Amino acid sequence: MVLEKTGENKKTLDIKKYAINLIIDLARxxxxxxxxxxxxxxxxxxRANERGMLSEDAYKNILNTYQYILMFRQHHQLEALKKGxxxxxxxxxxxxxxxxxxxxKDAFRIISSxxxxxxxxxxxxM
Structure with a gap:
């Protein structure tokens, strides 16, 4: 897990930068x-799975990872809103x-793989 090293968000995980954007780039x-x-x-x-570019296992893993990460971020953002x-x-x-x-950790392992x-x-x- 990569944490921000400097700035006001030091020692936090930027879930968009280090997870969501990586998955989106892979999909592209x-x-x-x-x-x-x-x-x-x-x-x-x-489409990549249907054309044999992704195995069924890799396909299911990356979709589940993407959905989990989005849900995780949404939960974090809702908690922030509740706190004002x-x-x-x-x-x-x-x-x-x-x-x-x-x-x-599993999600980042799947992304890395x-x-x-x-x-x-x-x-x-490319």
């Missing part, structure tokens, strides 16, 4: 590879329970 890469004209992240992964705070994407890891911490697969698959093509 796979979408381009299968000539998917949709701008929807899940649709791009679906401005919602953001910076989450203090001290606020994670062991369940959340484990799920986030798909990044590595994309590097191998598309090396020299």
């Amino acid at each position: 890469i796979y979408g381009l590879a299968v000539e998917c004209d949709s701008s929807n992240t899940e649709e791009r992964f679906t 705070e401005e919602p953001d994407n910076h989450i203090n890891p001290d606020s994670f329970g062991s369940f959340e911490r484990g799920n986030l 798909l990044q590595e697969a994309a590097k191998v698959r598309f090396a020299g093509r």
